[in-house]
Amino acid sequence: MTNLARILEGRAADRPQVTALHGDDGRSWTFEEVDRLAGGVAAALRAEGVAAGDRVACYLTNGPEIVFFLFGAWKIGAVPVTVSSLYNTAELTESLAKSRPRLLLVDERRPEIVAAYLAQDAAVAVRAVGGPVEGVPDLVWRRQVSVPAVDVAEDAEACILSTGGTTGRPKSVRVTHGGTRASLERLARVSTGSDAEGTAAGDAKANLIALPLFHSGGQHSLLFAFFVGRPAVVWERFGVDRLAELMDRFAFDNFFFLPTMVYDIVHAERDLPFQGVKSVLVAGQAISWPVRRAFEERYRVPILVNYGSTEAGHIAGWNSRDMKAGRWKPGSAGRVYPGVDLEIRDGDGTALPTGAEGEVVVRSELTKGYVEDAEASRELVRDGWVHTGDMGYVDADGVLFLVGRKRDMIKCGGFQVWPEEIEDELREHPLVHDVRVLGRPDDRLGEIPVALVVRAEDNTIADDDLAQRLVAFARERLAHFKTPRRIEFVPALERSTTGKISRAAAEEHR
Incomplete structure (x- = not known):
């Protein structure tokens, strides 16, 4: 049962x-139609010479068809490489050079990018799976065929996923069939009380897959829906008006959103029909208290x-049973x-005692490291332990609290300053639409916190007057060494393709 395609076959x-x-x-x-269309993809890929262990890159507009290609590849033991449909030619080329797929699947939506890639004497064979693309042969896949999933090893590659890239350049993560299934079982156990598949009633409401399927959150949402037996709704991209429709x-009756999606919902003029929605699960980044409270x-x-990562899977979180039992602790990432x-x-x-702050490290078989980056892989996974790069502590009740990212910490005059803490306070000011805090070099203090404010x-x-007011506002709420020394106003803060505000892009403002 290791092969992820068997989740679909079970339903x-x-x-x-x-x-x-x-x-x-x-x-x-229907589930039967999805399984048989995935079989059509599997047969088409085999006809192109794709075999177990081969990688197949998908440069496709987000939509339901990607579901067929994911499961079709898994059926024959191939490895989908899900490339962001927003990538330009250079980013697409870099992604393919790293992952070295046997085949690249494209649709008709970005013909200029595909043409530019082909003009570079592309080393990867390209096939069109949507409408016609000039110079690209079609992959004939739109037929329903019964193709049973092959057996794969627990640690076999299941997919190549790109990290969100909020700091530094995005990395391509190698995730496994067995590790992904274990992560799904863990989430099902805390969400439904059982790790058995197909636990949802036959008339269960659909789950909206709000994140793109090239993102780990989108893929896990899809897999989780099918694992428990719920339908899935896949759209091209998030938008408040489309969400309302x-x-x-x-x-x-439930949602899984990124914090930036909640932010857009809160700041929308229109009211959305949340009647009947029991809860909203948020992951991907810490959500600020002002946004959470406003929603x-x-x-x-x-x-x-829900706290986790592409590399480590689901680690901690809160569910409705925790809330009803009064276990919830404000400001935490959740129970481990x-x-x-x-x-x-x-x-x-060295492992630290309860209550001490340090890096969050998790034993996990989800990832085999990064593609074409042996040094980063060794840094990520050591003796079976994934080093998340997140800093935090666990209290006596087994509740995890995060304080920031290891690489984002600002050392100001010997003190540790976490940008997220300053950002949460500044967002309380009525004239701050959005904010990102960075560390800037300083001869005397080493680094100082500087706030980029929308x-x-x-x-x-x-601007000058507001900057002074914001510094004073922060000083009233934070220790002196945490107070931003400078406020810089920007028209917008760039977001990554997954919706996260990019700290790396903010650094380029320097």
Whole structure:
């Protein structure tokens, strides 16, 4: 049962005529149809010479068709390399050079990018899977075929996923079939009380896959929906107006959002139909308290958190049972999930006691490291332990608290300063629309915190005056060494393709 394609095959067997997949354009497919269309993909890939262990890159617009290609590749033991559809030619070329796929699948949506790639004497064979693409042969896959999944080893590569790239350049992560399945079972156990597959009722409401399928969060959302037996709704990209339309159509009872999506919902003028929604799960980045409070007060729907990563899987979080039992602790990442082997370690790799701050380190078989980056892989996984780069501590109740990213920490006059803490305080100011805090070199203090601020609309206060007010505002709420020494106003903060505010892009403002 290791092969991830067997999750779909299980649902095709136990609920074949139940709708499994919806597009936002009104199309839909049953579990049996999705399984047989994935079989058509599997047969087409085999006809192209793709075999178990070969990588297949997908440079495709986010949508339901990607589901067929993921499961089709898994059926024959091939490894999908999910490339962001927003990548330009240079980024696509770099991704392919790293992952070395046997085949590249493209659609008709970015013909200029594909043409530019082909003009470089592309080393990878290219096939079109949507509409016609000039100079690219079609992959004939749109037929329903029964193709059973092959057996794969627990540690066999399942997918190559790109990290979000909020700091530094994105990395390509090698995740495994066995590790992914174990992560799904762990999440199912804490969410439903059982790690058995197909636990949802046949008439269960659909789950919206809000994140793109080239992102680990999107893929895990899809796999989790099929694992428990729920239908999935896949759209091209997040938008408040489109979300409202889909909420009216599907009456979702839960959501999984990135913090930036919650931010956009909170700041939208229109009210969205959250009636009947029991909870919103947030992951990907820490959500700020002002945004969380504004959402919960406006819609009276609790926000739950899930902490994990592409490399380590699901690590900690809160669920509705925790909330009802009064276990929830404000400001935490959540209870460490049962079965997660977690330690807090110092810079020398020594495990620290309860309450001490250090790096979050997790034993995991989810990842085999990074593609074409042996040094970074050795730094990430050491003796089976994944070093997350997140700094935090675990209290006596087994609750994890995060204080920041190891690489983002600012050393100001010998004191440790975490940008997220300053950002949360500045967001409380009514004239701050958004903010990112960075460390800048300083001859005397080593580094100083500097805040890049997107102003809320207000023409009555000059930039210089507002900057002074924001510094004073922060000084009232933070220790003196945490107070930003300078405020710089910017028109916007760039986000990565997965919706995270990019700290690396903010650094380029320097």
